[in-house]
Amino acid sequence: MSSFRPPTTPRSPFKKENFDEASKRRRVGMTAKTTGPANQRARAVLSTLNAGASVNSGAHSDNMSDAASTNESLVEFTCKEDVERLLSEKLKIKKNDIKGKCEQQSEYIKKLRLCITWLTEQVDRHLAEQESLKTNLEVEQKRHSELESALNDKISELTATREALTREMNLIQEALKKEEAGKIAATEAYENEKTLKLAADSSLSVLSEELEKVREEAKWVRDQLKMVQDNSKRLQEYNTSLQQYNSNLQEDKAKHEDTIQKLTREKNAINDFNCNLKDQVGSLRLQLEASQSSQKEALSQRDSLRDQLQTLTAAHNTACAKVESLEAQLESLKVSLSEKLEGVIKETRELEKKCEVQNKEIQTLDQRLKETTVAKEELQRLLHSTTEKLKETEKSNQEQVESLNIKLQLVKGSGVEAITRFEMAERTIRELREQLLRAEARISEGEALRKKLHNTILELKGNIRVFCRVRPFITDGNEYDGSVVSFPTSTDLVGRGIDLTNQTQSYSFTFDRVFGPNSSQQDVFVEISQLVQSALDGYKVCIFAYGQTGSGKTYTMMGRRSSEDEKGVIPRSLHQIFETTRALTSEGWEYSMQASMLEIYNETIRDLLLSGRPGVGPETSNSKQYNIKHDQSGNTIVSDLTIEEVHSQGDVDRILRQAEQSRSVGRTQMNEQSSRSHCVFTLRISGINKKTEQQVQGVLNLIDLAGSERLAKSGATGDRLKETQAINKSLSALSDVIFSLAKKEDHVPFRNSKLTYLLQPCLGGDSKTLMFVNVSPEASSAGETLCSLRFAARVNACEIGIPRRQTQQTKLLAISS
Numbered sequence: 001m002s003s004f005r006p007p008t009t010p011r012s013p014f015k016k017e018n019f020d021e022a023s024k025r026r027r028v029g030m031t032a033k034t035t036g037p038a039n040q041r042a043r044a045v046l047s048t049l050n051a052g053a054s055v056n057s058g059a060h061s062d063n064m065s066d067a068a069s070t071n072e073s074l075v076e077f078t079c080k081e082d083v084e085r086l087l088s089e090k091l092k093i094k095k096n097d098i099k100g101k102c103e104q105q106s107e108y109i110k111k112l113r114l115c116i117t118w119l120t121e122q123v124d125r126h127l128a129e130q131e132s133l134k135t136n137l138e139v140e141q142k143r144h145s146e147l148e149s150a151l152n153d154k155i156s157e158l159t160a161t162r163e164a165l166t167r168e169m170n171l172i173q174e175a176l177k178k179e180e181a182g183k184i185a186a187t188e189a190y191e192n193e194k195t196l197k198l199a200a201d202s203s204l205s206v207l208s209e210e211l212e213k214v215r216e217e218a219k220w221v222r223d224q225l226k227m228v229q230d231n232s233k234r235l236q237e238y239n240t241s242l243q244q245y246n247s248n249l250q251e252d253k254a255k256h257e258d259t260i261q262k263l264t265r266e267k268n269a270i271n272d273f274n275c276n277l278k279d280q281v282g283s284l285r286l287q288l289e290a291s292q293s294s295q296k297e298a299l300s301q302r303d304s305l306r307d308q309l310q311t312l313t314a315a316h317n318t319a320c321a322k323v324e325s326l327e328a329q330l331e332s333l334k335v336s337l338s339e340k341l342e343g344v345i346k347e348t349r350e351l352e353k354k355c356e357v358q359n360k361e362i363q364t365l366d367q368r369l370k371e372t373t374v375a376k377e378e379l380q381r382l383l384h385s386t387t388e389k390l391k392e393t394e395k396s397n398q399e400q401v402e403s404l405n406i407k408l409q410l411v412k413g414s415g416v417e418a419i420t421r422f423e424m425a426e427r428t429i430r431e432l433r434e435q436l437l438r439a440e441a442r443i444s445e446g447e448a449l450r451k452k453l454h455n456t457i458l459e460l461k462g463n464i465r466v467f468c469r470v471r472p473f474i475t476d477g478n479e480y481d482g483s484v485v486s487f488p489t490s491t492d493l494v495g496r497g498i499d500l501t502n503q504t505q506s507y508s509f510t511f512d513r514v515f516g517p518n519s520s521q522q523d524v525f526v527e528i529s530q531l532v533q534s535a536l537d538g539y540k541v542c543i544f545a546y547g548q549t550g551s552g553k554t555y556t557m558m559g560r561r562s563s564e565d566e567k568g569v570i571p572r573s574l575h576q577i578f579e580t581t582r583a584l585t586s587e588g589w590e591y592s593m594q595a596s597m598l599e600i601y602n603e604t605i606r607d608l609l610l611s612g613r614p615g616v617g618p619e620t621s622n623s624k625q626y627n628i629k630h631d632q633s634g635n636t637i638v639s640d641l642t643i644e645e646v647h648s649q650g651d652v653d654r655i656l657r658q659a660e661q662s663r664s665v666g667r668t669q670m671n672e673q674s675s676r677s678h679c680v681f682t683l684r685i686s687g688i689n690k691k692t693e694q695q696v697q698g699v700l701n702l703i704d705l706a707g708s709e710r711l712a713k714s715g716a717t718g719d720r721l722k723e724t725q726a727i728n729k730s731l732s733a734l735s736d737v738i739f740s741l742a743k744k745e746d747h748v749p750f751r752n753s754k755l756t757y758l759l760q761p762c763l764g765g766d767s768k769t770l771m772f773v774n775v776s777p778e779a780s781s782a783g784e785t786l787c788s789l790r791f792a793a794r795v796n797a798c799e800i801g802i803p804r805r806q807t808q809q810t811k812l813l814a815i816s817s
């Protein structure tokens, strides 16, 4: 930035103090008038003064003019010292020399005049100078102030802009930080919320279960309560009925008591009667006893009488008659007495029976009374206990209901709390979801942009590219000597150029990339991986390996299965595809993949996955005729070709193993020499984004071409000649197709080769094509290598020499810079 400098002050003819003094003196004469007319007036005054002086000295003027002119020529004022010298000059006057004095004085006055004139001139000059300086100064000041104000404006504008930018930057940084922090916080919050939600969900489910249980409990309790209430009601009814029954019983009791009293009275009367009867019976018994004793006495009398009879034999008859009559009397007495006794006994017995019946009745009544009393007591006890129980049950029920109510309230409270928490969590989740959606939208936008940029970069690199790969020496175990193949070291060709020496002649080729013998499989794959990504982004990609037999095509495409580091393009591509699809799952992408693998030998298609089908052998595959068709959406359909859904690396490994086996079996059956067929691995990728509804359909073709051979050199005849011709035809067709497509020619000769026709939808347009030209470094195969490189250069030529490519590369450089 150029700094602003004030205009340089014109240098004064005086030193500073001289100038000051001169200006002081000038001020005496001019007072405050410094403008132009004032100067003129001052000059006029001075000229008048000079003129006056000349008038006053008129007398001497003539005679002094010479002297003056002489003096004038002598006195010259150049600086202040001259003036001071003049002022400090002392007249050397001799006494009484008036003339001399006059002359000296007039001389002095002249000098003074000259001095004044010089001074006036000086003053004028200075005034003019000052004037111009002033105007300059004013102009400069104006300009300066304008500039200053402009600068100030600019500065303030810049400051404002800077501040605004700083503010904006700060804001952006803050926003960025916030965004990042927000993002982190959101992620964390989302995680937390997720766990919270899960916890809330689980607690909610637990609570719901609890609530359900509590509801069930409450229902059960309500049922119980209802039951208890019903029971209570029933018991109350029962109680009422019991009370009724009790009162009935009481009434019965009262009635029965009356009856009992009556009966008791009757019983007493009967008892009295009984007693009387008993007394009578006693008296009768006494009478009977008395009669018995009298009978005994009579018997003893009879005995005595018998004795007497014995003694009184005579008197016996009389006595017998007497006895007999007495006995008859006794007998009749006995009969009457026994009849009387029997009647009495009968009566007594009847009375006793009656008594017994009455007693029994009384007893049964007593028993019933007792039972009734017991039952009543029992019932009263039962009633009491039931009432107690009822009260207890009611109390416990009430307590239970209260506790359940409390529990219900608590559950309701916790439920409400849980619901609020749940709602809050839901809100947060909603917000987070929205944030997530926004982030996802941003991600998908970013993804779309990435795809676009990725594709642009690839397009700028070239939709058709050719890589050259030189394999290490393997035949004689020697180190790579560079005698046949060498790599130019000039900066513009490093990594892109290859020189080949064949029969002392040197040939130079340039490709998009040249991999030397020390390049690893990973180095090669790094370049491929972008194309694999393109296939996932929905583009059609073809990667070919071309070269003479044993140049490393299969090594490049398949690699060595046994070593992880030596895996080739196919397993690595598939690994990348599975890794990427897995990573993209979180962004809503779902991919499905279908793999097929076929071989084209002598223009015949062989399904390499067919032998995997149950009951199908390779011979079946060979005998089949496969037709190639293209549908309207640009997909290739090979009729009856085995297509396997692949979901994992394992599936792919299995397929590759199977294909390898089929290939070797096929070769043996066909007596085919190694590498006489094109092997095409095709992976169809269909992707759908569940979030954005975006869909992609990509195809990845990985092709190990048949080993190229120069017809002239092959010395082939018969079938072998036919085979070689077929290979060469299909390879040149392929290069023709690629060449025509690159040049955007209207007619592309797809149909003259099965391989090119098969790959037709995947060549040209947006499709990406990459061809590896594999090179053997051995001198023995230099001629073959030259052929391969020429072929590849032909494919590459469609890009080389077309100005578009340079423009693209320039663009690419601009982008990368």
Ligand SMILES: Nc1ncnc2c1ncn2[C@@H]1O[C@H](COP(=O)(O)OP(=O)(O)OP(=O)(O)O)[C@@H](O)[C@H]1O
Residues within 6 Å of the ligand: 470, 471, 472, 474, 517, 547, 548, 549, 550, 551, 552, 553, 554, 555, 556, 674, 675, 706, 707, 774
């Ligand atoms: N870059 C490499 N590093 C180490 N070994 C390699 C490399 N390239 C090829 N080879 C080895 O060279 C030999 C021939 O390679 P490969 O079978 O891949 O050639 P090819 O071109 O497929 O032959 P063909 O046309 O007969 O199928 C193999 O043993 C392979 O392992």
